[in-house]
Amino acid sequence: MTSEEEGLRFPILIGDVGGTNARFAIVDSPDSEAGEPRIVRTAEFATIDEAIAGSILRDAPVLPNSAVIAVAGPVDGDAIALTNCPWVVRPKGMFNSLGLSDVVVLNDFEAQALAVIALGVEHMEKIGGGTPETDAARVVLGPGTGLGVAGLIYSRGRWIPVPGEGGHMDIGPRSPRDFEIFPHLEPIEGRISGEQILCGRGLVSSYRAVAAADGKTPRFTTPAEITAAALECTDAVAEEALAFFVTCLGRTAGDLALVFKSQGGVFLTGGIAQKIVPALRESRFRAAFEDKAPHSQMMAGMPVYVITHPLAALAGLAAYARKPDQFGVATRGRRWRA
Structure with missing residues (x-):
């Protein structure tokens, strides 16, 4: 040693x-x-x-x-x-x-990756997919103040966390509605990355962008207000903003799953993921996650979990x-x- x-x-x-x-x-x-x-x-x-x-x-x-x-x-x-x-x-x-x-x-996301091994299934909620492969690679990501990302691979009898700054990868529009929303998002130094969408302030930015795309006046100013209104179905702009957020999270989680070939599972962590489990259970998250032709069938088999432990790291x-x-x-x- x-x-x-x-x-x-x-x-x-x-x-x-x-x-x-x-x-x-x-x-x-x-x-x-x-x-x-x-x-x-x-x-x-x-x-x-x-x-x-x-x-x-x-x-x-x-x-x-x-x-x-x-x-x-x-x-x-x-x-x-x-x-x-x-x-x-x-x-x-x-x-x-x-x-x-x-x-x-x-x-910090090395610690979240270590938590994937340390925690039992009682601290996880499964969001679709099949059975994880033993000792296969895993990936963990979590929207919070920013967007954290890490990988986890198994080699020579040990789990090895792979830290990185994957939250700063670019995210771009894909659907016709995306092209209406994206021009109104708030960039940093000319870029729209995961850190600009998949975090607390990103949800607020998305909410404002959806409102601006339709010429509406936003009512809410905090992620908690927007999430509550969306889950309670009391504000159409908030509902679409959360749906947009969930779709972008599914796309990004799928991209990272491809990078690591994460057949051991993809793990969503942090308070935001825990609060939006009902939205993640709707079809749009898995649809965005799996929409990775020519590997859609492989993606459909990959399980996704929300880590529910309050202090996972x-x-x-x-x-x-x-x-x-x-x-x-x-x-x-x-x-x-x-």
Whole structure:
């Protein structure tokens, strides 16, 4: 075993840091479950160090020696900026500020990929398809503050998460109605990507675009309002916006399933996916997912699951912290020791 593969010293702090919320817990030993999670809004703390100290270390019965932290953004260098949050993770600084001696930083959707293995079927709701193939590749994606994506492959007896920034892939119009809606979507630097449609603000943008395409005045301003009106069938614009969102999610999930040939399953995670399960169960999601000629028959057999566990990423990180040798997580350039 190389020094990069050595396990971390317990207790281990685990953290899942998104653009809006950060979730932390402590795993005391290889045989223990993660302790009580603490959830904070990132906007309420100036730095991640302050959030950890103020939310979980202040009342912790034991202080951690090590940390495994998953962040929403690419891990490159020892000053790691988050994509949708002003925090910058500086692992070396955590040695002094938090008393840590060993810090691993992963991509947040690596943690979601680990959760696919850590969680049982009781934490998943199936959305069509057939039986997953054992040890076949899997893919996980989740609309949230942005759009997270990761793959999961099995090789040499270990599950290997494949991090990436697939949420920034372009999404374009296909149907005649799409060509009416897309000109009204809000681009970033001239592009419409998954991050512009398949996230909370993307649902709002889609709602406004549908209204603009028909010359209507939008009534709602938040994803929750739009989702509620759509599911309750009380606003036609909201209904179409959610249908558009679900169709784009199905297309993107199908594209990623093709990339990984995900016959082990496609997994949707995060609060948005959990809230729109009724819409995902309607035919348009599977129709968009499977509409990948000449491979439509293969796609029809691929199962899709919504992960219903409220803290899936923490469950994945806890599983990795307890038994890192079961996972092929590369830590070179992403692990710092005091």
